[in-house]
Amino acid sequence: MTAVQQRRVAFVVACAAGVCALAISASALTPYRLGILAVVAIYTVAALAQNLLSGYADIPSLGNIAFFAAAGYTAGELLDLAHWPAAAALLGGVAAAALLGLLVGLPALRISGMHLAIVTVALVFVGKELMDNWDQQRGQDGVSVGQPSWLLDDRVLYVVAVIVAAVAYLLVRNLLRSRSGRAILAVGENPYAAAAVGVDTVRYRLGTFVLCGALTGAAGVVYLYHLQTINSGAFPLDLSLAFLTMMIIGGSRSLVGSLVGGIIIGFLPDILSLLPATIGDINVLDSIFGIYALLLLITLRFFPDGLWNVVDRSVRGWLQGRRSFGAELTQTP
Secondary structure (H helix, E strand, O other), X not given: OOHHHHHHHHHHHHHHHHHHHHHHHHHHOOHHHHHHHXXXXXXXXHHHHHHHHHHHOOOOOOOOHHHHHHHHHHHHHHHHOOOOOXXXXXXXXXXXXXXXXXXXXXXXXXOOHHHHHHHHHHHXXXXXXXXXXXXXXXXXXXXXXXXXXXXXXXXXXXXXXXXXXXXXXXXXXXXXXXXXXXXXXXXXXXXXXXXXXXXXXXXXXXXXXXXXXXXXXXXXXXXXXXXXXXXXXXXXXXXXHHHHHXXXXXXXXXXXXXXXXXXXXXXXXXXXXXXXXXXOOEEOHHHHHHHXXXXXXXXXXXXXXXHHHXXXXXXXXXXXXXXXXXXXXXXXX
16 A cells, blocks of 8 residues: 555544534533533634735735635524525625635735734724624614524534634645645745745735635634624633634644644633632632733743644654664664
8 A cells, every 4th residue: 555545544544533423522612612512613714824924925914714714604594684594694704704805915914013913902902893893884782693594503513613614724734735735934034135036925924814714704603603793892802812822822724733733722621610700809810811811921931833733843752762762772683
């Protein structure tokens, strides 16, 4: 059996095992646990998009929550106000997020670094004002979603969220292994050197913004069905900071690290609920923004490459040591 055939067999076996695990967990877990796991899957997709933009392409962004909100709000309004078919409305939400990514990517061609990060933060506040004004004009506090009704079921939503996360992972993984992915990496490493060897930096920077918007938008659409009713308060700046925290904790330029970060941040409220409600004069659950910042500082100080990269290097070093030790034993007379 060739190496390619072995990889294909391994992929099929992994898919079959994943389907079995998904079916068992969907039938065995409580709705509360399924909701947490659905949030973990949603966060993983958002972290993958953040990693693609800020990690691999090295484009700083603190405003990915704007893509998240644009998709959720657009899909909800198309369902609730325009009465679009569900499939068209959901695709419309993702398309709106991708279009916003394009609009944000255009000024990003002229600015970079801290200035671009500030622009993306401003985008969050502009988006919040627009959502607030839209709700006031409609005379409603947010958007409610009711169609398709089957997607409101906890088990179905959990399965859909996991499938979306798996598709997003494979999409980004295959992209990074392609010629376009190598161009994105080159632009992230040194845009001037990439341009010197013929890489169209404008095209790839814009394309990365659009893809980041679409992926984050897909997560936002699933999040809409998780909450079922959303308003501008569902998309605070600290959630955008959470996306960045997931990328840094798990590991920048690491797809598995995005999953690790999604798991940590997804389960964080559950972990905090085990602590006392207040520590001194500080309400633990109301201080989530500060906790994200604290996690960022701790990770940057002690694990600058992210938790998964540290574990991956340790495991690789241990395996290499075992192979070297085994080779020495075989060479001993």
